[in-house]
Structure formats: structure tokens, C-alpha cells
Amino acid sequence: MPLDLWPLSPPGRLIHEDRDLVAIDKPPFVPTHAPERSDDVHRRLTAYYEAMQPGAPVYLGVHQRLERDTSGVLVFTRRREANRSIAEQIERRRARRTYVALVRGTPGMLGRGKGPDKGVLRHRLAPGDGGHRVLPPSARAGQVSTVNFRVLERRGDRTLLALTPEPGCPVDLPAQLGAEQAPIVGDVARGGDPAPRLALHLEELVLDHPEGGRPLTLRAPIPVFFSDFLEGKEGLSDVDALERRLREAAERRAWIARLPGTDAFRLANAAGDGLPGVTVDRYGDFLVVSLYDEDAEAARERILDAAFRLGPTGIYLKIRPKHASRIVDAREPQFAPKDPVRGAPAPDPMVVHELGLPYEVRLGDGLSTGIFLDQRENRRRVREMASGLSVANLFAYTCPFTVAAAAGGARRTVSVDVSRGALDWARRNLDRIGVDPAAHALVEADAIKWLEKSATKEGPFDLVLLDPPSFATTKQTRFSAESDYKKLAASVLRVLAPGGRLLACTNHKGISRAKFKRVLQDAARDAGRGAAQVKEWPDPEDFPPEPGAEAHLKTVLVTLERG
Incomplete structure (x- = not known):
């Protein structure tokens, strides 16, 4: 290849x-x-x-x-x-x-x-x-x-x-x-x-x-x-130096590239790999390059030239908003060109694999591709713990977490997302692994309102997966992780069965690991539920943080007491 x-x-x-x-x-x-x-x-x-x-x-x-x-x-x-x-x-x-x-x-x-x-x-x-x-x-x-x-x-x-x-x-x-x-x-x-x-x-x-x-x-x-x-070439001004850093980053990912049935992962992660403002993701034989700041955008052609030297079939480009709270039209060509900027186009849709499971992606369909690659290890852990459980997946998007839970033998799942298009995509993902549609419900709803009105009737759940965006606005609600996560987590904890578990994630830069853990401990108290364990999960190795900084993704597993 x-x-x-x-x-x-x-x-x-x-x-x-x-x-x-x-x-x-x-x-x-x-x-x-x-x-x-x-x-x-x-x-x-x-x-x-x-x-x-x-x-x-x-x-x-x-x-x-x-x-x-x-x-x-x-x-x-x-x-x-x-x-x-x-x-x-x-x-x-x-x-x-x-x-x-x-x-x-x-x-x-x-x-x-x-x-x-x-x-x-x-x-x-x-x-x-x-x-x-x-x-x-x-x-x-x-x-x-x-x-x-x-x-x-x-x-x-x-x-x-x-x-x-x-x-x-x-x-x-x-x-x-x-x-x-x-x-x-x-x-x-x-x-x-x-x-x-x-x-x-x-x-x-x-x-x-x-x-x-x-x-x-x-x-x-x-x-x-x-x-x-x-010589001061740690910036983005030299194509040869950029190519060397990309190849060094790729070598750092060799163990991931050799995971059975895995052809999608982060190849280079911004300053953590010596490429400030630049990330590169692998999807099969294609690359997706994302630029996060003005310096990276100014070096766009050099970055793309360096990435193309790695030998991909094609490269897609994403220009990310500078602030997570800024809402942009994700399909606007200036932010996410539909066609590859180097090489040939990818199949649309395209199927990639992670630890043997198939996931549909669309590389030219806006800023998101259909799967968040930083959650690979969390999906693996969910798959390992899901056997026989009743699982709810909130802010489910195209349901990669649900696919992992179903593949792991979850007894039933309920996946909630406000987007009908994302849920149709999710159904195709679930169909690919051959599960019974009746056991894996897809609910088109605002997840916050669903928790208020329907979750109690659907529950209790043994495991709830909670990975909301840092900022979200729907017709019914507004959400900011920094100010609203504790209230949201408390609502989730109330619909867990005794001994149930909440897998909580955030990538909000303003929430540190220590603060996130405290938020979830406080949420358990507010919900009146005793927490037997509040445990941080390790960072994904293909997303190294900027030197001296914390990783962007914070993951905590809350396990309730059985009594």
C-alpha cells in the first residue's frame, strides 16, 4: 500500500x-x-x-x-x-x-x-x-x-x-x-x-x-x-524539516500501526510532535491535515508538500476555528474543501478499521470525519467492559462508542443525538457489525432534554458514555462544559443502576485533569449517589500534549456504590 x-x-x-x-x-x-x-x-x-x-x-x-x-x-x-x-x-x-x-x-x-x-x-x-x-x-x-x-x-x-x-x-x-x-x-x-x-x-x-x-x-x-x-528550524518554514518531523512522528506511532485491524489514528499531534498548530490523521492510505492557527495557515503549502512526500493516495484539509466557542459552517469550502488538496479523492463514504471494527468516514464532508480518533483506547475499554450491560451513549454522534459496546456484547444500547443525519450514519455503522437493530435504539433528541424527560423511563443503565462538545447550542438548550458539566453529570448519575459506571470525557482546554475529577466528585454528591471510585484513565499515546502541558482529552470513570 x-x-x-x-x-x-x-x-x-x-x-x-x-x-x-x-x-x-x-x-x-x-x-x-x-x-x-x-x-x-x-x-x-x-x-x-x-x-x-x-x-x-x-x-x-x-x-x-x-x-x-x-x-x-x-x-x-x-x-x-x-x-x-x-x-x-x-x-x-x-x-x-x-x-x-x-x-x-x-x-x-x-x-x-x-x-x-x-x-x-x-x-x-x-x-x-x-x-x-x-x-x-x-x-x-x-x-x-x-x-x-x-x-x-x-x-x-x-x-x-x-x-x-x-x-x-x-x-x-x-x-x-x-x-x-x-x-x-x-x-x-x-x-x-x-x-x-x-x-x-x-x-x-x-x-x-x-x-x-x-x-x-x-x-x-x-x-x-x-x-x-x-539552527532554529523548529518552526514551519522548511519543507525538509517538516517532512523529517512527520516521519519521526510516524515512527513514534509504529506500535499503533501494527495493532490488528487498525488503519486510522493520529499521525502527528501539533506541538507534541514538533508541529505547532498542525495535526495529521491517517485514514487508510489517506491523510487529513488540520491547521489551527495563523502561522500554520501561512505555512499551508509547505505543510501539505511535506505531508504528500509520505506517500498518501490523497490529502484532505481542515482549517479549524481558533476558539472552540466560535461556531462556523463546517461545510464551508474555506474551512473544509470537499475535494483533496493533494492527490486522488477517497471513496465517499469510506470504511476504516479500528481494532477490527469497521467505521464509516467521509473525509471531505466538513470539519468532522465521522469518528474522533482520540477515543480509540476508551472505545477499547468500553468494548471490554460492555458484556451483558445496558448502555446509554449521550451526544452519540455517529455512535463509534455504541459500536464498541455492541461488539463487546452489550445487552442493549440507547444512543442519543440531536442530528438525524448522524444517527442514520450510526445505523450504517451498527449494521456493519451485524447486531440486532431492536436491541440498539437510536434516539433523535437533545441529550440534555432527554435526560430530563425520558432517561428515567429508559433506565436504569449499567454504563453511560458522556462526551459532550465543549460548547453546544440547540433549539432547546445551551451548554458550556466549563460551567455546566457538573449539572449534566449529576443528571446522568441519577439514572445509573447501583454499581453502575459513568465514563465521562472532556477536551475543554479550560478544565484541567484535577478540576475535571473534582467536578465529577461534586456531581456524585449533588446527585445523592455514593461513588465507590473516581478513576482517571490514561491519555491516548498518539495525542502527545504540547511539552509541559496537559493532554487535551480528560477521561474519568465514576463507579457507583452497590448499596
């Missing part, structure tokens, strides 16, 4: 291979070996060898680890006979390591000077939360870390460093450089410049080969991200 961005072994990632060892250039965001993930480096490399040598046994020994957000040289053993030598060198830190890091300032910088061109970092490290903490200079506890550094390049207040720990020393470069007031770009928690990734890369690893002991030097080239950021 044309949009094939996820080969098992991306070109250029394999940097050394012999009968004892294999080394790759690990991309950022991919863990070395994580049993809870289906696409860590170990599994990806195993799948590569299984595909290259069908039926042959594959062995990959894990001795070296790189943190998830760090890129660079990562080596595995291919034979058990090589384990002892490599384990001894890695675990005792005998192998020589050279990292590159992009930082603000320079270690040892005094006053307004530019700092030394080389030097030594000496710290005492003690175990800390998720890594190490740097102890005060007078401390006697901890382990001594000695790291030699030299400046490779300076641009303004940004500096590219090479850092080589002394053999045998522990190291935690983000903590150590943060303590030196030279935080790594992307390490926002320690004062580093916001960036879509941590600017830390293991450029070179030198070890003795397990066969014969000869020195082996493994090198991973410095990612272009470092020079782009150093």
Missing part, C-alpha cells in the same frame, strides 16, 4: 550485525524491552528476524538499556555464548559511551560568559524517583559520577555537547545537566526548552567483541533534529 511508513526495520536503523551481536540506532519514544508493550525494540527486532528467516529460532539477549526518550546505539546478543562477555562490560560499565546532548547554556558557565569549551562534571548520585538525584557537593553518600564534556557547536544560548562518562561510573545526564543549570532541550521539568523529544542521544558505544576481544566501535549518527533545533 502507498502509505507504508512502518517497516519492521526502518532503513538506516541497523548499524551492526554479526553472528554474536546486532546493534541498532534506537529511535526516541520506543522502550528497549517493555513486557506491557507490543512494540518495544526487542519485539520489533525479533519480528524482523522472524520475517527474514521464517521458521528459524530467534534469540536476542537484553543487556544494555536506553531510556524510552533517549535515542542511539542499542546492542543485543544473538547467541547465548556472547552473553557473559557483553553482560560483564555493560553491567560493570566497562564499555565506553559517548552521548550528545543539546542544552541551554554550558556546564560551568559563569555569569554571562559563554562557558568553557570542555570540562568535567563531578557529582554524587543517589537513587531518586524514576532515576537519580544529584546530592549536594558536601555529601558523602551516593556514588561518584565523572563525565567529561566538550562543546561541539554553539548557536545563541543553545549548545551541542559531547559527554563521555568515565568507565565504571553511574550516569544520569538529565539530572546532572539540570544540576549544572544547563538543562537538556526537551527536559521541561528541569527547565529545558520545550521540544517534541528529549535531545539526548548515545552516539558511540565501544566494547570488546565477545569473540576474540577485539575492540568494536558502534556509532549512531546524530539525529537531524539536533541540528534543526540548534
